[in-house]
Amino acid sequence: MSTPTPRAVPEELREEVDRLRARVCGLHAELPRWNLVAWTSGNVSARVPGADLMVIKPSGVPYGDLSPQDMVVCDLYGQVVEGHRTPSSDTGSHAYVYRARPDIGGVAHTHSPYATAWAARGEAIPCVLTAMADEFGGDIPVGPFALIGGDDIGRGVVAALEGLRSPAVLMRGHGVFTVGAGAEAAVKAAVMCEDVARTVHIARQGGPLERLPQEHIDALHDRYQNAYGQ
Numbered sequence: 059m060s061t062p063t064p065r066a067v068p069e070e071l072r073e074e075v076d077r078l079r080a081r082v083c084g085l086h087a088e089l090p091r092w093n094l095v096a097w098t099s100g101n102v103s104a105r106v107p108g109a110d111l112m113v114i115k116p117s118g119v120p121y122g123d124l125s126p127q128d129m130v131v132c133d134l135y136g137q138v139v140e141g142h143r144t145p146s147s148d149t150g151s152h153a154y155v156y157r158a159r160p161d162i163g164g165v166a167h168t169h170s171p172y173a174t175a176w177a178a179r180g181e182a183i184p185c186v187l188t189a190m191a192d193e194f195g196g197d198i199p200v201g202p203f204a205l206i207g208g209d210d211i212g213r214g215v216v217a218a219l220e221g222l223r224s225p226a227v228l229m230r231g232h233g234v235f236t237v238g239a240g241a242e243a244a245v246k247a248a249v250m251c252e253d254v255a256r257t258v259h260i261a262r263q264g265g266p267l268e269r270l271p272q273e274h275i276d277a278l279h280d281r282y283q284n285a286y287g288q
């Protein structure tokens with residue numbers, strides 16, 4: 059990182075940072091809403107566009123107590139720049155992802171039950187559904203087990219997603235990490251990851267799974283990413 063780490067939020071970024079504080083706080087409410095976390099597990103962050111800063115959840119604060127003012131502004135090495143709370147346990151890993159992947163603007167982490175069960179087995183979720191082709195462009199990969207608190211998880215996330223279209227990775231023995239152009243996209247990927255993890259788990263109870271042909275996966279992904287919706 060060549061630019062010096064800001065020691066305070068530059069005045070010209072104040073409005074954007076305050077907007078992101080509110081947005082990241084609101085997105086955290088989606089994690090319990092979609093049953094993706096228990097108690098205080100999980101977290102979401104957003105990169106501050108045009109700055110070596112991110113906004114992330116405070117560590118260990120119950121979701122119902124989170125407010126925009128609780129969100130913590132950190133540099134992309136995990137150092138607090140603004141905030142009265144201790145940042146998430148995964149701050150170093152979120153920061154690593156942002157440093158390694160300039161295209162990523164949001165990161166989410168959950169312990170959603172079905173996807174985390176696949177992570178416990180260290181098993182990738184095969185692309186057997188059109189919904190998987192749409193959102194993930196293929197299988198949902200597994201990343202390595204890593205201890206918590208530094209940037210090891212972030213390094214594993216970046217390595218596991220290298221060269222793949224998937225915005226989600228199942229971190230072995232831990233849970234789901236997702237990325238996106240913004241925090242909204244990362245949270246959506248987490249919701250969709252749990253949805254397909256559950257469906258594929260149920261399907262496999264009934265018999266063998268058949269992966270979609272690659273050309274169909276490619277066509278479905280292209281449509282969904284480039285033509286679907288408004």
Ligand SMILES: O=C(CO)[C@@H](O)[C@H](O)COP(=O)(O)O
Pocket residue numbers: 098099100101115116117118119145146147148167168206
């Ligand atoms: O599993 C982990 C650590 O990766 C997290 O989901 C924690 O459980 C939540 O940590 P904070 O973001 O509250 O520090």
